Amino acid sequence: xQKKKLSVVSKIYIALILIFLYAPIAVMIIMSFNxxxxxxxxxxxxxxxxxxxxxxxxxxxxxxxxxxxxxxxxLATVLGTAAAIGINNFRGKTRAVLQNVSNIPIISPDIxxxxxxMLLFSFLGVIFHFEMGFFTVLLSHVCFCxxxxxxxxxxxxxxxxxxxxxxxxxxxxxxxxxxYKVVIHExxxxxxxxxxxxxxxxxxxxxxTHFTQGAKFNNLSTEIYSLLRRKIxxxxxxxxxxxxxxxxxIMVLINVYERxxxxxxxKLK
Amino acid sequence: xKKILSIMLCAALTGTTVxxxxxxxGGGEKKQxxxxxxxxxxxxYVSRGEYDLMDVIDEFEKETGIKVNYTTYETNEEMYNMLxxxxxxxxxxxxSEYMVSxxxxxxxxxxxxxxxxxxxxxLSERFKKLSCDPDSKYTVCYDWGVTAMxxxxxxxxxxxxxxxxxxxxxxxxxxxxxxxxxxxxxxxMQQLGINxxxxxxxxxxxxxxxxxxxxxxxxxxxMDQVFNEMQNNQSxxxxxxxxxxxxxxxxxxxxxxxxxxxxxxxxxxxMCIPTSSKNKENAEAFINFMQKPEIAAENFKYLRYGTPNQxxxxxxxxxxxxxxxxxxxxxYLDKCYVFSDIDDEVYAYMQEKFVEVQAN
Amino acid sequence: xxxxxLSIPYIIWMLVFTMIPIVMIGITAFKDSHGxxxxxxxxxxxxxTGVFLKSLWIALLSTLICLVLAYPLAYLLTRMxxxxxxxxxxxxxxxxxxNFLLRIYAWMILLQKNGPLDTALSLLGIHGTYIxxxxxxxxxxxxEYLPFMVLPIFTVMSKIDGGLIEAAQDLGSNGFAVLRKxxxxxxxxxxxxxxxxxxxxxxxxxxxxxxxxxxxxxxxGDVIDKIFWTDQSTGSAISLILMILIFVFLVLxxxxxxxxxxx
Numbered sequence: 001x002q003k004k005k006l007s008v009v010s011k012i013y014i015a016l017i018l019i020f021l022y023a024p025i026a027v028m029i030i031m032s033f034n035x036x037x038x039x040x041x042x043x044x045x046x047x048x049x050x051x052x053x054x055x056x057x058x059x060x061x062x063x064x065x066x067x068x069x070x071x072x073x074x075l076a077t078v079l080g081t082a083a084a085i086g087i088n089n090f091r092g093k094t095r096a097v098l099q100n101v102s103n104i105p106i107i108s109p110d111i112x113x114x115x116x117x118m119l120l121f122s123f124l125g126v127i128f129h130f131e132m133g134f135f136t137v138l139l140s141h142v143c144f145c146x147x148x149x150x151x152x153x154x155x156x157x158x159x160x161x162x163x164x165x166x167x168x169x170x171x172x173x174x175x176x177x178x179x180y181k182v183v184i185h186e187x188x189x190x191x192x193x194x195x196x197x198x199x200x201x202x203x204x205x206x207x208x209t210h211f212t213q214g215a216k217f218n219n220l221s222t223e224i225y226s227l228l229r230r231k232i233x234x235x236x237x238x239x240x241x242x243x244x245x246x247x248x249x250i251m252v253l254i255n256v257y258e259r260x261x262x263x264x265x266x267k268l269k
Numbered sequence: 270x271k272k273i274l275s276i277m278l279c280a281a282l283t284g285t286t287v288x289x290x291x292x293x294x295g296g297g298e299k300k301q302x303x304x305x306x307x308x309x310x311x312x313x314y315v316s317r318g319e320y321d322l323m324d325v326i327d328e329f330e331k332e333t334g335i336k337v338n339y340t341t342y343e344t345n346e347e348m349y350n351m352l353x354x355x356x357x358x359x360x361x362x363x364x365s366e367y368m369v370s371x372x373x374x375x376x377x378x379x380x381x382x383x384x385x386x387x388x389x390x391x392l393s394e395r396f397k398k399l400s401c402d403p404d405s406k407y408t409v410c411y412d413w414g415v416t417a418m419x420x421x422x423x424x425x426x427x428x429x430x431x432x433x434x435x436x437x438x439x440x441x442x443x444x445x446x447x448x449x450x451x452x453x454x455x456x457x458m459q460q461l462g463i464n465x466x467x468x469x470x471x472x473x474x475x476x477x478x479x480x481x482x483x484x485x486x487x488x489x490x491x492m493d494q495v496f497n498e499m500q501n502n503q504s505x506x507x508x509x510x511x512x513x514x515x516x517x518x519x520x521x522x523x524x525x526x527x528x529x530x531x532x533x534x535x536x537x538x539x540m541c542i543p544t545s546s547k548n549k550e551n552a553e554a555f556i557n558f559m560q561k562p563e564i565a566a567e568n569f570k571y572l573r574y575g576t577p578n579q580x581x582x583x584x585x586x587x588x589x590x591x592x593x594x595x596x597x598x599x600x601y602l603d604k605c606y607v608f609s610d611i612d613d614e615v616y617a618y619m620q621e622k623f624v625e626v627q628a629n
Numbered sequence: 630x631x632x633x634x635l636s637i638p639y640i641i642w643m644l645v646f647t648m649i650p651i652v653m654i655g656i657t658a659f660k661d662s663h664g665x666x667x668x669x670x671x672x673x674x675x676x677x678t679g680v681f682l683k684s685l686w687i688a689l690l691s692t693l694i695c696l697v698l699a700y701p702l703a704y705l706l707t708r709m710x711x712x713x714x715x716x717x718x719x720x721x722x723x724x725x726x727x728n729f730l731l732r733i734y735a736w737m738i739l740l741q742k743n744g745p746l747d748t749a750l751s752l753l754g755i756h757g758t759y760i761x762x763x764x765x766x767x768x769x770x771x772x773e774y775l776p777f778m779v780l781p782i783f784t785v786m787s788k789i790d791g792g793l794i795e796a797a798q799d800l801g802s803n804g805f806a807v808l809r810k811x812x813x814x815x816x817x818x819x820x821x822x823x824x825x826x827x828x829x830x831x832x833x834x835x836x837x838x839x840x841x842x843x844x845x846x847x848x849x850g851d852v853i854d855k856i857f858w859t860d861q862s863t864g865s866a867i868s869l870i871l872m873i874l875i876f877v878f879l880v881l882x883x884x885x886x887x888x889x890x891x892x
Contacts, residue, residue: 010705014717017702020772021724024735027745031738038520039501039744054318057339079639086636098640104647109833109875111850112868115857116650119657119865125356132357143646146639206729207835211857215309215351215359216340224730228840229343230312231496232734233319240731247726251719350858442761442843487844488761503742617662620859627844628680628852 025244032237048238055235061223064134065203068219072141073198079142080149081191085183087150088157099154105144106151114211117143121212132214140212141205145198152194156187303334306551309348309359311538312341312493314411315559316571323567329558335551343492344449346620352377358545360552363411366401366537367451370610378407379542385553388560396577399537400609408539409556412574415597415605416452416533417511419495423523424505431530432456435508441486443505445498448490450623451608451616453480455534456508465534466606470618477622481629490627499524512574515594526594532604538574569595657865670866677852677867681874684849687763688832691770692778695827696820698771699778703819704812706779707786718783721776729773733840736769740841765841766848770831777830778823785819786812825882829875 006014032049036042052058087098105113121136164186168178184191206221213222227236308326318324326337342348345368351357364372372378383389389397389409396410420429424443427434435444435456447453455465457476468476488504496513498504500520511528518524540556542549558564565581573595576582582590590596597605611619661667706714724732739746740760747759759765789812797807835850842848849871857864 006705006708013701014705017698017775018720021721021775024732024739024772025724025727027739028731028735039738039741051319079642082635083639084636086633086639089633090636098636098643101643101647102639104651107829107875107879108872109829109850111833111835111853112654112872113650115853115864115868116654117646118857119653119861120646120650122354122356123653130356139646143642146642150639200726204726204729210854215342215357216307216338218340221728221730224728224734225836226312226341226343228494228730228734230493232494236731236734240727240735243727243731244723247723251723251726255715255719346859354858442758484844489844501741501743617859624852624855625676627855628677628847 025240028237029241029244031234032241034234034237037234048234049242051233052235052238052242057218058220058223058235058239061218061220064217065219065221068134068138068141069199069202071138072145072202073195075138075142076145076149076198077191077195080146080194081153081184081187083146084150084153084157084187088154099150102147102150104147106147110207111211113144114140114208117208118211131216132212133217136212136214137209137217137219140208141202144205144208145202148197148201149191149194152197153187153190156190160186303336304548304551305336305338306548306555307338307340307358307360307546308555309340309342309351309362311363312343314341314363314538314568314572316567320571322571323564325559325564325567328564329555333551333554333558335554337555345451346449352543352545358547359543360546360548361540361555362543363538363540365608366399366539367608367611369399369401369408369539369541371613371616372541372543373402373407374610377544379544379546379549380406381409381542381556382549382553385550386557386560388557391560391562391565391580392577393579396537399539400607401537402539407541409541409560410537410539410577411559412512412569412572412576413535413537414510414512414574414595415528415535415602416456416508417514417594418506418508418527418529419499419514419517419524420506420527421499421502421504421521421523422525423502428525429506429527431527432460432508432533434506434527436460436483436486437506438486440505442488444483444487445489445491445495445504445507445509446480446483446487447508448492450620451611452508452534453490453623453626454619455608457483459529459531459533464606466608468611468615470615473615473619473622477626480623480626484626496520510574511594511597512572515573515592518594528593528597528601532601532606535602535605535607537577537607654865654868657861658869660862662860662862667862670862671870673860673863674866674870677849680847680849680852681870683846684832685874687766687770687838687846687848688828690767691774691831692824692828694767694771695775695778696824699775699782699823700820703779703782703786703816704808706783707789714787718780721779724772725776730836732773733769733837736765736772737840740765740768760841761843763842763846766838766846769837769841770827770834773834773837774827774831777826781822781826782816782819786816789815821882821885825879828878833871833875 031039033044033046034041035045035047083102087095087102090098117136117140118132121132125131160183164182165178168182169175173181204221205219206225209219209222210225213219218226224236224239227233316322316325318327326339329335330337342351345365348362348364349368349371352359352362369378383405386409392410396413398405399408399410402408418429418432418434420434425434425440429437434440435446437444447456454468454473454476457479458465458468458472460479461472461475463472463475465472489498491498491507493513495507495509496517499507499517502521502523511526514524514526518526540559542552542556546552559568560578562578562580562584565576565578566584569576569578569581569585570589573589573592575596593601658670659666659668661669706717709717737760738744741747742758742760744759747757750757793811793815794807797811802810833850835848835854838846838848839851849867853864853867853871856867
């Protein structure tokens with residue numbers, strides 16, 4: 001397609017959409033510097049940031065969120081990669097069925113999945129005497145992460161030349177080496193992106209955690225949820241501002257890294 | 270579905286980028302010799318160091334070396350369901366009187382060893398034998414209060430005097446109503462001249478109709494979001510708990526209160542130990558700590574609900590003790606009813622009907 | 630590498646964490662409060678037909694608005710330089726990475742009485758209420774899900790062969806005709822996946838309406854959340870109905886999508 005300069009109208013349109021997307025965030029960031037603890041502007045202050053860092057509950061919830069996200073994405077990656085390879089070796093109907101079942105957590109509404117897992121865990125909990133908490137949340141997160149990994153690894157598997165593995169064997173690798181050095185190496189980009197997506201999904205999840213958290217465990221989302229149901233403390237604005245900053249930094253880093261990688265690739269050519 | 274998109278996005282944007290996650294400490298819990306105690310309390314019910322008050326949980330941990338796991342609920346029902354369904358073990362809960370009755374009836378509470386709670390002596394006599402626990406075996410009263418109304422003087426022209434203000438057409442879209450079945454139904458029943466403490470299923474049906482009639486006027490059904498709404502002049506009139514209203518009025522001088530002329534609901538919340546408790550002695554230590562006069566006073570300043578702790582009241586300034594939102598007069602209390610024990614079926618029916626009000 | 634065994638752990642996993650929970654919902658939905666077989670939960674669930682319809686209506690409106698806003702944007706994106714494309718795409722995604730609840734809360738602040746929007750419009754002499762109505766809920770949904778509409782459409786559009794467009798232009802089509810006769814038909818698969826990705830989550834979401842809507846805007850997700858803690862049977866029945874509706878919708882979209890792709 002030919003790339004023409006965009007007309008003024010088009011530019012205004014894009015600008016309006018971006019304003020729509022960023023206005024609420026901007027308002028929140030501005031309010032985070034408000035001295036008063038209501039909406040009325042009472043002057044500039046950093047005190048809410050101070051309170052935020054002293055808030056053990058929020059900081060604990062943040063730690064929980066990160067721990068769950070790391071563990072869930074790692075577990076899901078191992079389970080999902082193995083599953084993708086295995087499923088890929090099935091043929092015909094079996095394979096289609098397996099893939100469809102695997103996709104159920106992705107296409108069913110979050111709330112239905114949350115509710116169904118809660119039923120499962122409270123049923124099992126009575127039998128095996130455990131209470132919902134860290135582990136049930138972790139298991140639930142793995143549940144919606146594995147299909148994401150499978151979906152990411154599958155296309156790579158399809159594109160992979162199956163004779164590569166045999167070639168490696170012929171060249172003297174044992175089965176494990178061939179698997180590790182050739183197969184996993186080939187699948188790596190899919191595995192990594194599956195893991196990253198799992199990680200971000202786990203970080204952002206509210207609904208599933210809400211139904212499987214029990215009463216003692218909170219991640220950041222559920223903690224924010226309970227804050228929003230109360231006398232909303234202004235620290236929440238400070239929290240948003242900092243999260244926003246963190247996201248921007250991560251995005252910029254990713255972009256810089258990619259630019260460099262592109263340049264390097266260009267030089268090699 | 271959202272997920273599928275993100276896969277595309279992430280794959281496109283991040284490619285093969287890996288970023289390592291640094292500084293994720295956590296995991297290794299520091300086990301202290303004194304063990305732990307799992308507190309399951311109402312949200313914002315103890316002072317946690319805001320408004321320049323003491324963080325009483327920190328203080329408890331420092332003094333006793335017991336680690337506190339503090340979690341919160343917003344309604345008695347939420348707490349009850351969690352006790353029943355999550356197989357969770359808690360050491361201290363703080364139900365209201367009717368929930369205490371229910372829990373006692375279902376054998377879900379442990380008897381307290383009052384020898385471990387010497388500060389129980391600080392409570393004034395009338396809070397020692399609550400009607401829900403007449404022999405004082407299971408409970409230590411934590412606070413008490415009444416339901417009332419708060420309104421914004423700039424938005425409400427006629428000073429409200431009774432619950433009927435919540436059905437005032439001129440305030441359409443500016444009224445906030447309780448988002449829990451018991452309090453909302455009770456208000457409607459009082460409007461209809463029914464005593465909520467002894468209501469039947471038919472009464473619930475009538476109250477349901479009354480609430481449906483009110484619904485078009487209501488802006489939102491809220492619990493603690495009411496603070497945000499009233500303090501920031503978002504709504505004109507709300508029904509809520511008197512102690513909280515005292516708190517709101519401090520943040521916004523346009524707010525005033527009304528103790529409904531026909532009376533209201535008098536409630537007690539009491540600390541109890543559920544049968545799932547695994548740290549009973551620590552739980553008693555916590556309950557005892559909460560009744561230390563200076564701690565109870567600090568919690569009072571934060572919460573503004575009446576404290577049963579006589580020694581704490583003696584520590585408080587007059588401006589607090591003379592506020593009838595925190596300490597309504599005895600004459601007013603005579604007009605109030607107490608939910609002591611509601612029949613299970615009526616109660617379940619109430620909850621069901623309240624969802625119906627909200628949904629249809 | 631040829632081994633199917635690698636998938637065994639996951640097959641067991643799916644059985645335990647996907648199939649059994651769904652079966653449990655199915656069983657619970659047919660139980661009364663005493664645990665006997667009963668159709669009562671479904672009778673109760675049908676009492677919420679109004680809420681179902683309202684949710685579908687809100688989801689439909691949100692999807693349409695997203696489509697109307699997103700389509701031109703996606704088109705404009707394809708006409709940009711690669712670097713600006715990346716920048717805009719990134720700008721679209723950043724708000725999505727903010728916590729879902731914080732984004733909704735941000736709108737609560739922005740829309741509230743005497744809030745920034747109200748103050749600004751009052752200066753212009755416009756007075757109104759911007760929160761506590763269906764409009765605010767739809768706005769919230771559009772905000773949540775707009776990027777889900779833009780990006781799939783953009784992805785599909787950017788793959789359209791430039792040669793086709795040039796050919797059309799050489800044959801005398803003006804800009805609008807090219808858009809209508811070439812670009813639009815070819816972008817349909819993107820539109821379809823965009824619609825699915827906006828419609829499904831917005832029909833089943835909860836909380837958005839609690840924060841931005843009025844008392845009439847309760848959605849089916851909110852009902853499930855409210856009811857499930859006290860009455861699991863009715864909650865399960867509603868969940869089951871919701872799930873079936875969503876699956877029917879997906880199947881329809883798939884059929885529609887395939888046909889269009891062939892045509």
